Amino acid sequence: MLRIYTDKKLLDVPMIYDCDSAFEGIKLTNIDFTNRVLGEIELGEYVDEDTFKDRFGRNMYISNLSTSSKILLLASKCDNYALFCDEIGSNAVDFLLECINAIIYFEGRNIEFKTELIEPVSYNNKVYNTVHELNSAIAGGGVYIGN
Amino acid sequence: VFTLVIDVNEISIDLSLEKGKAYVLGTDGGTGKTYLYKLFNAYENFGDNVLPLTYEKRRDDSDIVKRINNFNGDVVLFDRFDLYFNKDFVNLCLDNGFMVLLDLKCDKYINSLKVQPVNFVRTKNRIEVKKW
Numbered sequence: 001m002l003r004i005y006t007d008k009k010l011l012d013v014p015m016i017y018d019c020d021s022a023f024e025g026i027k028l029t030n031i032d033f034t035n036r037v038l039g040e041i042e043l044g045e046y047v048d049e050d051t052f053k054d055r056f057g058r059n060m061y062i063s064n065l066s067t068s069s070k071i072l073l074l075a076s077k078c079d080n081y082a083l084f085c086d087e088i089g090s091n092a093v094d095f096l097l098e099c100i101n102a103i104i105y106f107e108g109r110n111i112e113f114k115t116e117l118i119e120p121v122s123y124n125n126k127v128y129n130t131v132h133e134l135n136s137a138i139a140g141g142g143v144y145i146g147n
Numbered sequence: 148v149f150t151l152v153i154d155v156n157e158i159s160i161d162l163s164l165e166k167g168k169a170y171v172l173g174t175d176g177g178t179g180k181t182y183l184y185k186l187f188n189a190y191e192n193f194g195d196n197v198l199p200l201t202y203e204k205r206r207d208d209s210d211i212v213k214r215i216n217n218f219n220g221d222v223v224l225f226d227r228f229d230l231y232f233n234k235d236f237v238n239l240c241l242d243n244g245f246m247v248l249l250d251l252k253c254d255k256y257i258n259s260l261k262v263q264p265v266n267f268v269r270t271k272n273r274i275e276v277k278k279w
Contacts, residue, residue: 018202018230041177056271067227068176086229086253089176108229108253 002096003103003122005082006138010125013103015082016074023070026077028052028062033076033098041069041092068092075099085109097121097131111138148278149246151221153194155186161275162246166221169237169247170265171257172276179269180250184226186274196220198245202230215239224248232256248276 005011016022027049028034038044042065043055054060065073068089075083079101086107088096094115096104113131120127121134128134150163160183164170172180187199198218200211208231215223215236223240228251237260240247248265251257268275 018204020202020227021204043177064182066177066179067181084230087227089174089178089252091175091177108255110254 001120001122001127002100003125004096004134004138005103005105005124006107007124008105008107011082011103011105013080013082015084015105016078017084019071019074019083019085019087020067022081022083023065023074024063026062026070026073028073033095034073037069037072037092037095041066041072041089041095072096072099075102075104078102149221151196151246153190153197155190157272158186159273160186160190161273161277162222162248163275163277164246164265165278166246167241167244169241169249169260169262170276171249171251171262172265173267174252178267179274180267181226182269183248183274183276184224184250187222187224194220196222198223199226200224201226206231208233208236211236212239215243215245218243218245220245222246222248224250226250229253229256234259 030046035046038046038052044053047053047059051059051061067087071085071088072092072095075096076099082103082105085104086109094113097113112135116131120129123134123137128137148163149166152161184199184201187197190197191199197220223245228249237247264279266277266279
């Protein structure tokens, strides 16, 4: 289950603060999620495990991916560290809902998800079943107050 | 409006903004904010009117203050500022009359500053940053 935190005290795993650096050594996998991140965030496409085509058709090493894409690709693989996600772009936030094993932490962002949940999501250790409930909880600091 | 046009590695960067003001480079990902930092970083080696700063794990605040105080150019760019945000850095830059560009997404930080959004346009050989 995707676990989202805004309360640092509740984290039970170490946190990766600099996701850009943590991405070092990661390889791209040619799967639907990677392709959609590259397509929608970079306006590019997958080439191989070390390179992608950028929005101008140039082959680039994956170290040149945006921080948002690096956070998403890391979140799709990492389930034993919390990822500091304040740096993620507004256009990338909803992709996090697809990272069903990730643990993510926001400190100062007003996050509102736009797409429906794939499966229940934990927010500060309480489980929410719909995006409406989740957004309400996040906006209210963790307490769902209903419609 | 102060205009600075610089060429780095066959990329032209055109900044037409006011000095003494701070601008947020937008909150979407993948637009090229860190790319702009890398270009500035390359340019810094042979130019002296941009100061690019980014997150470094083992650096303390006094080092950034020192770099700002020693800077005599026009533009300061804070890349990945969410990771080392300090309002005093921005105010120090503004007090010195620099144009300040911010890669900053945290709402609470943005709301604590007097900043303006910019139009950030990136093409294959050009980056253009102008007021909305």
